[in-house]
Amino acid sequence: MKLSGLFVGIDVSETNIESFDIEIEGIKTDSRMTGEGDIFVCLNGTKRNGHGYIKEAIGNRAAVIVIEDKSYSGDFPYIRVCSTRKALAFLWNNLCCDPCKDMKLIGITGTNGKSSVAAMIGRILESAGKKSAVIGTLNASLTTPDPWELYPRLKELKDKGYEYVVMEASSHALELEKLSPLKYEIGIFTNLTRDHLDFHKSMYAYAKAKGKLFESSRISLYNIDDIYSSTVVQNINKYSYSYSLYREDADYIAKRIKRSFEKQEFDLLSTGEIFHIESPLIGEYNVSNALAAASCCRLLGIDGISIKKALKSFCGIKGRMERVDIKSGEFYAFIDYAHTPDALMNTLLALKEIKPEGSRLVCVFGCGGDRDKGKRAQMGEIASRIADFSIITSDNPRTEEPYSIIKDIVIGIKNDARYLVIADRRQAIRYAVHSAEKGDLLVFLGKGHETYEIIGNTKSEFNESSIIQEADKERIEIKGNEYYSC
Known part of the structure; x- marks a missing residue:
């Protein structure tokens, strides 16, 4: 060229x-x-x-x-x-012949929920017979690919006749202007909680970075329940819509929410219409995610039947409140990507609400090395307040000393809380599984969809789901009197 x-x-x-x-x-x-x-x-x-x-x-x-x-x-x-x-x-966008000019692009930004909302929208569009693709965290090293990967990928989708592209827009990508050439049909803001302050330095700067998505969006859809929504979407275009679980003045509202261990359901209310939506996903935050996806698709003109059908059959994405198959049947195990204070709290509260009476909620988690240190004590406090027992371990310590990270977490733990420190994540998982009591609900946080562990500068394979199942197999082979309890 x-x-x-x-x-x-x-x-x-x-x-x-x-x-x-x-x-x-x-x-x-x-x-x-x-x-x-x-x-x-x-x-x-x-x-x-x-x-x-x-x-x-x-x-x-x-x-x-x-x-x-x-x-x-x-x-x-x-x-x-x-x-x-x-x-x-712009160079890569031009080299690839401005691939999005003939496709509708939906961008999603927020600390939590981007991947789930993107996947839900993708499923709804598919249910409605639309050719759509999702670009994001899953099966990628970065939430938003670098330009030399992103724009050729968009061109490939255009050449194959895709109508819609649903894309996660990370704050890093927005701040570093990787997405500057793109024009979005709809931009969605899910929420903003503490994360990436090693990069952004302040929550205000973090919010302003997220807000850059809406400068390039024809329609803006935002979570009005989030306290940062006004900062993120200030001075946006006139085509602006809000969604909420609590506020009557929102454009899209979730009402009559019902939850159980197997599913949750709610009514989506907007001007002149009501949809009853069922979802097998648990947790209030997944109601918010489903509401965002459904609202977006209504703004795109997708019919209610396709929305209801898609969300009812959508069982979630890998590493997001993912239930692990436990052969022993003596306890429940979940894996979740929660690695921020807010995500940790929401995940634990969702599980605590549905855990069997008389059982315990046991969480295994750590914090990433060479990342925002300020959230570590917060996460320790949250885990110790909500979970019945916590195992503090490693989560990609990178070049930091694992026990130094753990010490930062433990500072926030309440004095009367029950917890244990096992720096080796594999051993922490084995301990949690081997010591689980009948009916316990175990949740392993931080890794989610990741299948690796980074210690120092070495990245090695680490499949958390497989390790949990291996530990369960060991548990079956251990005699009952050899079990050890937390």
Whole structure:
């Protein structure tokens, strides 16, 4: 593609290139991978500055360099822009021929619920006979893919005739301008709770990053029950709709909510219509997720029958309140991705509400290393207040010392709470399963859909569901008098 075509929509601050009638072979951000005829885009990262690799890119026969640094000067062809990250997104979008212009894009942002709401919307659209795809956390290393993955993927979907793309929009991707070229039919805000403050530094900055989704959304749909909703969606377009479990002034309301161990149901009320919705998912937050998905699809013009049918058959996604098959039948086990204070609280409260009378709620959890330290004590306090017994363990400690992370968690635990520290997550799981009493409800938090563990700089396989089932098999083989109790 010509350089002129690649730079459509990109504001150029300065350049020494007289003619943009240059054929470009590719777009690179790694100087080592740059080849003849490529554009080399200098990204300022948290650890490395791409401007320091300009000489290497030129040596590898790059055609043009794209820079931010105002101090750079030289004879080699360059284009200076205000943000190379934003330029990178537009370059890839243009290279892929603006793939979303003929598809309807639904973007979902929020601390919790993005994956579930996206999957629900995808299921509803499928039920209504619409060709749709979901892009998000599951089966991906990042919630929102990088531009060199995202835009070719969108082009592939366009070429295959997809009508809708439902996409999770992380605060990182929004702040780093990876999604700048995209225009959304509907943008959805689920909630905002403490997370990623190692990156955003404050809740206000976190909320403002989330709000960038709605600057590019034709229709905005937001959870009015969340205290940050006004910050996230302030000054948005006139096509704005709210949903709520509690407020009568919302555009879409969930009323007459009923819950049991097997399912929950509610009535969706909006102007001039009522839908009765049933869902096999448990937890109040899943009512909110289902309400968001149903409201979105009504705004898209999807019929109520398709919505009801899809949500009634939707059994959830991997790692989100996922029930583990326990052969011994002596206890219940769930896996959930909850790794923030709010998600931890919602998950534990949902399970406590449905646990069999006389049984215990036992939670196994940790906190990620090299991440926001401020939430650790909060999570310790929440677990000790709601669960009957907690096992504090590791959850991707990365380069931090596991016991240092655990110490931060334990600081928040109530003095009279019952808990145990087992830093090795595999051993913590085995202990929880082996010591479970009949009817206990065990929940393993933090990993969710992840099938790996990161210790130091090493990433190794770790399938939590399989480990739980292996421990249950061991339990069956152990004599009853050898069980040990929490």
